[in-house]
Amino acid sequence: MPRIETFTVAIDTGQLGTQEPPRFCFNGFDCEFDEPTGGTGAGQRFEGRFAPRSVPHQLYLSGPTEGTWEIAGIEIHYELSDGDRYDIRFGAVTLNGTNAVNLWRQRPQPTFDV
Secondary structure (H helix, E strand, O other), X not given: OOOEEEEEEEEEEOOOOOOOOOEEXXXXXXXXXXXXXXXXXXXXXXXXXXXXXXXXXXXXEEXXXXXXXXXXXXXEEEEEOOOOXXXXXXXXXXEXXXXXXXXXXXXXXXXXXX
């Protein structure tokens, strides 16, 4: 399995935002995004990136420690060590301190009829 060299994320907040910066968990480590722009308030867009340069075992966006965060959509762009690059889009989700969104999605491999 290739390493994730970098990934970038864009998160569109719905009508119910949070004042906390987005956090994510990568392979059991609680992290914050590098080069953050925008915000997580109602109607705002947050963008950030991270360069783990590691094989992913888990990658999920954490909910806020207090309150609720209504996310209208998430876009994530992966760049892998094997040169593969691709984008994944997620629909609406509501996060709080007890749930998270699994962001790791390996590009589906083509299937062939034999």
